[in-house]
Amino acid sequence: MSSVQLNHRLQAWVALTRLDRPIGILLLLWPTLWALWIAAEGLPSFKILAIFVAGVVLMRSAGCVINDYADRNFDGLVARTKSRPLAVGVISEAEALKLFVGLSATAFVLVLFTNPLTIYLSVGGVLLAAIYPFMKRYTYLPQVVLGAAFAWSIPMAYAAQAASVDGVTWLLYTATLLWTVAYDTLYAMVDREDDLKVGIKSTAILFGESDRLIIALLQLLTLISLIMVGLQKSLGTAFYLGLLVAAGLFIWQQWLARNREGPACFQAFLNNNWVGAAVFAGILVDYLEIF
Numbered sequence: 001m002s003s004v005q006l007n008h009r010l011q012a013w014v015a016l017t018r019l020d021r022p023i024g025i026l027l028l029l030w031p032t033l034w035a036l037w038i039a040a041e042g043l044p045s046f047k048i049l050a051i052f053v054a055g056v057v058l059m060r061s062a063g064c065v066i067n068d069y070a071d072r073n074f075d076g077l078v079a080r081t082k083s084r085p086l087a088v089g090v091i092s093e094a095e096a097l098k099l100f101v102g103l104s105a106t107a108f109v110l111v112l113f114t115n116p117l118t119i120y121l122s123v124g125g126v127l128l129a130a131i132y133p134f135m136k137r138y139t140y141l142p143q144v145v146l147g148a149a150f151a152w153s154i155p156m157a158y159a160a161q162a163a164s165v166d167g168v169t170w171l172l173y174t175a176t177l178l179w180t181v182a183y184d185t186l187y188a189m190v191d192r193e194d195d196l197k198v199g200i201k202s203t204a205i206l207f208g209e210s211d212r213l214i215i216a217l218l219q220l221l222t223l224i225s226l227i228m229v230g231l232q233k234s235l236g237t238a239f240y241l242g243l244l245v246a247a248g249l250f251i252w253q254q255w256l257a258r259n260r261e262g263p264a265c266f267q268a269f270l271n272n273n274w275v276g277a278a279v280f281a282g283i284l285v286d287y288l289e290i291f
Contacts, residue, residue, distance in 0.1 A: 012085040016068060016096065017061035017103075023270055024064065027183070029056045030276025031176040032153040034283055038168065038233060039161035042287040048160050051110045056153065058110070062103035063129045063149070069096045070133030071200075078194040104129075114160040121159055125152040137199075140206035143188065147180035168232050175225035182218035183272040185211060186257060189265040212257060219250040226279065235286050242282020246275045 014020050032052050036044040068075065068086045075087035085091040104126055111122045128149035135142040151173045158169040181203065188195070188204035189211060195202055207214045223243055230239050253268035 012090040035157040058107040067133040143184040147177035151176035179222040186269040238285035239282040245278040
């Protein structure tokens, strides 16, 4: 294999795992950090932090691989995805499945360095990651399954740090699930017309003309869930300032998506990185007791 071919293959593997597009890693990482900091009531164990940062990268990559495997016969029909490695045949189906298993197994090895409760919970995380891509064939709510999968890092991280889960854990889980459905609906709005043609289901199609209203309600419920977390954990001014910034960003996203134009909806989706960062900044500063 020549250097040019090797480089082409390497680029294909990077594209398959989306390591060149870190937004998915960040959207999965922020709620994980929320849970770790709140479970520790300050700075979490460096060992647990390192395990979960690495685990987020591995499982997000694994999720992208199994997603492309599930969509391999559809991606070529959608403008945004037609050049994906499996769609053009640069990487084979067998290679993709082996990579998914390898990434998931590596993430599971990391979990073995935590505690029994976290190991037990990790099984649910892998199952959710594996079934999500196939839900687009059977339900108009695949974004809910994705939300359940992304939010599963919450009980795992909480359990790893605190050796237990509680009501706050599930409030954080609920907030993350609602938030994920909101931003992934914005993402699905980009492909809505193509998805209708090829028969892929999504909340963007289900919600129709009510899409922005329902997204706004999901965003509001996300904030309410996080306010309840703050009340239960007696968090202070910095935390609520973080939520205020997040609320402002949600309003900005609504403005961006006002005409439902694909590029603007995608920008609104990307803006959610700053929502996650704002909430985490509020948690971090609050526990540092700067205010």
